[in-house]
Amino acid sequence: MLIVKAGGAAGVDLDTVCADLADLAEAGEPWILVHGGSHETNVVAKKLGHPPKFVTSVSGYTSRYTDRTTLEIFEMVYCGKTNKGIVERLQKRGVQALGLSGIDGRLLEGKRKGALRVREGGKTKIIRDDLSGKIDRVNTDLLNLLTGAGYYPVICPPGIAEDGTAINTDGDRAAARIAAALGAATLVILSDVPGLLAKFPDESSLIPRIALADVDDAAERYAEGRMKIKLLGAAEAVRDGVGKVVLADSRIENPVRAALDGGGTTIEA
């Protein structure tokens, strides 16, 4: 099983991803697509008069502050426009795609974060109404039911807490949890960079391979911004049984094929 994560940044071209996935489906290769939508969520949130707000935790991580209104906008973009747009693109190419969020059938279950301690203007502030959390359980029965019947799942956050509350959650991590839960051979994480760069942003300094044992060191030395989270997530997935994780570029012509053919940065045991 192949799991592909396509990001939601401004430069990500979903058409090329869908074209590659349609070829793979045609060749009889099963896959699951996990997608983002953060850039479009920001655009729509601004238009709707509820602009995005990002908070930085006391430990230095930045995340989207998700109140109820933000969660609804998030669902509109991720589960509505983006998810159905991808399913439509795939169906037009003859793929029996089916879109699900992590809420549906408790596909992605996790814990809601407790009170969030954030830094704001040099002070520490506590946020209690944030609806975000971390996925730790995947409903593999549901995925096996669907893939076994010939459907290609197209999955997005939010996830769901044990009490049924929807929780905003990181898409890369969700993809990693799915790959690990299914014991996938390969997880491809596409974004708007070619992989891990030794000299960011010099794209010719791509690091093609990192052994699992060296990931922490590489993350510390080379990773900028969200790449650090991607690397640590990749390492976690490999430790949990995924064959290999490829961090690759979504901006090229055949992004999935290129990643499977050795492009990007591969993390393996």
Add this chain to the structure above:
Amino acid sequence: MLIVKAGGAAGVDLDTVCADLADLAEAGEPWILVHGGSHETNVVAKKLGHPPKFVTSVSGYTSRYTDRTTLEIFEMVYCGKTNKGIVERLQKRGVQALGLSGIDGRLLEGKRKGALRVREGGKTKIIRDDLSGKIDRVNTDLLNLLTGAGYYPVICPPGIAEDGTAINTDGDRAAARIAAALGAATLVILSDVPGLLAKFPDESSLIPRIALADVDDAAERYAEGRMKIKLLGAAEAVRDGVGKVVLADSRIENPVRAALDGGGTTIEA
């Protein structure tokens, strides 16, 4: 099997519908929910600067003009905010709900309308970019797969044309097609009226029962606005094998239970 359609008008209270459906699930009764979202779609479309436009066909029917931008807003509200909001409400009540649009797994397939001949300012105009259509096939294999595994489907438009294009489609008709395809015993269509009224809008003039043979006559004599389409859809469903169709009020405390207990207007053979 029970099919429930809950409308998307301003007055429709989804909490009461979800509470009733949770009780039925708890009692082991299988059901499928089909929902609308038209009022909220109008609100969001206005906020996003793309206000809704309705057109009246030369034969007198009014429908939403659905260009690509409108379809995306429609998907944001129906498949995003509304569908996931309902699934979350049901999951909070312990129901293993799972949301799908008609695009997903080609659940609701139909024909896209050709050029639309509409009346505008006394003139006939032809619209060619309208993305709407009429459902004529239901993927019952997918519904049986999910309900057989214990999931409760929560379904909304759009549907999908044969070539994979998403098509805006009438929710009442979609529910009727699902009920007919599954040979459902009962289809309950909830909206913001108590059923068919002999003297609209006098709610005490509710007509409790219409035999199939009398539906055309009753629609002609009593039905106002969308009630006509609802009645004709109900008759079509009964002719296609649904045990009975109940047109009932969504604004009361236990709307589904009341409809099952003889409330509203029942159409049966």
